[in-house]
Amino acid sequence: MKSLAELKKIREEAANRMNLRAAKDGYRVAVGMATCGITAGARPVLAAFVEKVAKENLDNVIVTQVGCLGECALEPVVEVFDAEGNRTTYAKVHVEDVDKIVEEHLKGGKVVTEKTLEVIKNAK
Amino acid sequence: MIDLSLHILDVASNAFKAQASLVKITIKENSTTIQIWIEDNGCGMSQEVLSQVTNPFYTSRTTRKVGLGLPLFKQTCEQTGGFLEITSQINQGTMVHALMYKNHIDAIPMGNLAESLFVLIMNPYNCDVAFEMNFEDPNKTPFVLDTREIKEVLDGVALTENAVSIWLKEYIEKELL
Numbered sequence A: 001m002k003s004l005a006e007l008k009k010i011r012e013e014a015a016n017r018m019n020l021r022a023a024k025d026g027y028r029v030a031v032g033m034a035t036c037g038i039t040a041g042a043r044p045v046l047a048a049f050v051e052k053v054a055k056e057n058l059d060n061v062i063v064t065q066v067g068c069l070g071e072c073a074l075e076p077v078v079e080v081f082d083a084e085g086n087r088t089t090y091a092k093v094h095v096e097d098v099d100k101i102v103e104e105h106l107k108g109g110k111v112v113t114e115k116t117l118e119v120i121k122n123a124k
Numbered sequence B: 001m002i003d004l005s006l007h008i009l010d011v012a013s014n015a016f017k018a019q020a021s022l023v024k025i026t027i028k029e030n031s032t033t034i035q036i037w038i039e040d041n042g043c044g045m046s047q048e049v050l051s052q053v054t055n056p057f058y059t060s061r062t063t064r065k066v067g068l069g070l071p072l073f074k075q076t077c078e079q080t081g082g083f084l085e086i087t088s089q090i091n092q093g094t095m096v097h098a099l100m101y102k103n104h105i106d107a108i109p110m111g112n113l114a115e116s117l118f119v120l121i122m123n124p125y126n127c128d129v130a131f132e133m134n135f136e137d138p139n140k141t142p143f144v145l146d147t148r149e150i151k152e153v154l155d156g157v158a159l160t161e162n163a164v165s166i167w168l169k170e171y172i173e174k175e176l177l
Helices: A004-020 A035-040 A042-055 A095-107 A117-123 B004-017 B069-078 B113-121 B147-154 B162-176
Strands: A027-032 A061-066 A078-081 A087-090 B022-029 B033-040 B083-089 B093-101 B128-134 B143-146
Touching (some): A004 B147, A027 A035, A027 A042, A027 A095, A035 A042, A035 B004, A042 A061, A042 B113, A042 B162, A087 A095, A087 A117, B004 B022, B004 B033, B004 B093, B004 B113, B022 B113, B069 B083, B069 B093, B113 B128, B113 B162, B143 B147, B143 B162
Parallel strands (some): A027 A061
Antiparallel strands (some): A027 A078, A078 A087, B022 B033, B033 B093, B083 B093, B128 B143
8 A cells, every 4th residue: 555654755765866867968858738738648748748758757857737839730749859959749649669769869869850840740 | 639638738838828837737627528628827818819729710910820729629519418517707717627438429538638737847938837637436546747746846946957857757657548
């Protein structure tokens, strides 16, 4: 049975790990979570990013939530910012795309071109 | 929206835009109805705005001209014979109270409430979430989760820390699924 007492143990381990962490270049992943995104399936996408990043222990990646990005018809939309602030926008991202974006982009540094907003918009 | 858990996530997210520091979500289920209260301590709305929020062609946002969150939730309630009520006070906050008849043919299911709660508590707006689920079975202990309590246990370690977020996700799933 999980309890908050158990959380306390997790907390100690996490605090120790935080101290070991060095400054590093990283990514920020922002998932559009307005009504349009939620309706199109952004919630499981966000949960999948959080889970995958946590399980792979990618300490240099922050997964966050944003509002509507104005591309409602192409939701779920996910933006990836690198350490220099360069933005890659992915469109129509579903749970099955999350692994690929994490592996190739967040771990490999290579944009998953076929899921970018530009490519998906032009394909229409 | 295909289920209630998505409406809850969507409408509770309005609290972030309203700069609330706390959003309370209370769900009560019995054999015939589901009631949901979503209450925040954000900036609130004027009577004028309040009278417009369930109009789909009104929105406070600037990226597009429609706002469908509350109108859709209202429709979900009313199509079962239920209702959606919104009260708000400027600088005090907003309360949404929804009632649905769950045996009505047009009632929609609850869906993955655990995932909605998880996503809400992971919000990057530093807004606390106080959640209470009262199950249909009166013998089942209500599930209560308050991020203020969790943050006290975490004592400076973020909810979004990898090991913490995984633990929280599993904890919520175990309690709610």
